[in-house]
Amino acid sequence: MWAEGETIEVWGNRDTPSGFLLHGIPHDIRKLCNRWQVHTRWWEPGETVWREYLKVTTDDGLLCLLGHDLLGDQWFLSRIYD
Numbered sequence: 664m665w666a667e668g669e670t671i672e673v674w675g676n677r678d679t680p681s682g683f684l685l686h687g688i689p690h691d692i693r694k695l696c697n698r699w700q701v702h703t704r705w706w707e708p709g710e711t712v713w714r715e716y717l718k719v720t721t722d723d724g725l726l727c728l729l730g731h732d733l734l735g736d737q738w739f740l741s742r743i744y745d
Contacts, residue, residue, distance in 0.1 A: 667739075668730055668739030668740060668741045669685065669739055669740045670737065670738070670739050671683045671684060671685050671729070671738050671739060671740050672684040672738070673729075673738045675692075679695060679698075679717070680692060680729075680738070682721075683729065683738065683740070685740055690721040690722065690723060690725065690727075691721060691722040692719045692720070692721060692722075693719075693720050693721060693722050694719065694720045695717060695718075695719055696718040696719060696720060696726075697717070697718040698715060698716065698717045698718070699715070699716055700713070700714065700715045700716075700733075701713070701714050701715075701716070702714075711734065712734075713732075713733045713734050714730050714731060714732055714733060715730070715731045715733060716728060716729065716730050716731075716741070717729045717730075717731070725743055725744075726743070726744040727740060727742065727743050727744070728740070728741040728742040728743075728744075729741065
């Protein structure tokens with residue numbers, strides 16, 4: 664688990680990507696297991712956190728938690744489950 668997340672590039676649909684690139688290695692997403700949003704401190708400008716999380720499985724058998732910063736439009740890897 665990474666507290667800040669590891670920045671990744673995604674491809675496919677921006678709402679539900681079909682894959683991501685981590686350290687130069689492509690991972691195709693096979694299944695979306697779960698998704699949810701976190702929107703906090705919306706009442707305080709500059710302090711707002713608005714993210715969507717996707718738990719996915721990949722073609723190489725990884726179970727991962729991907730995050731999408733909806734304000735900055737950046738994707739990150741938060742967790743790889745073992």
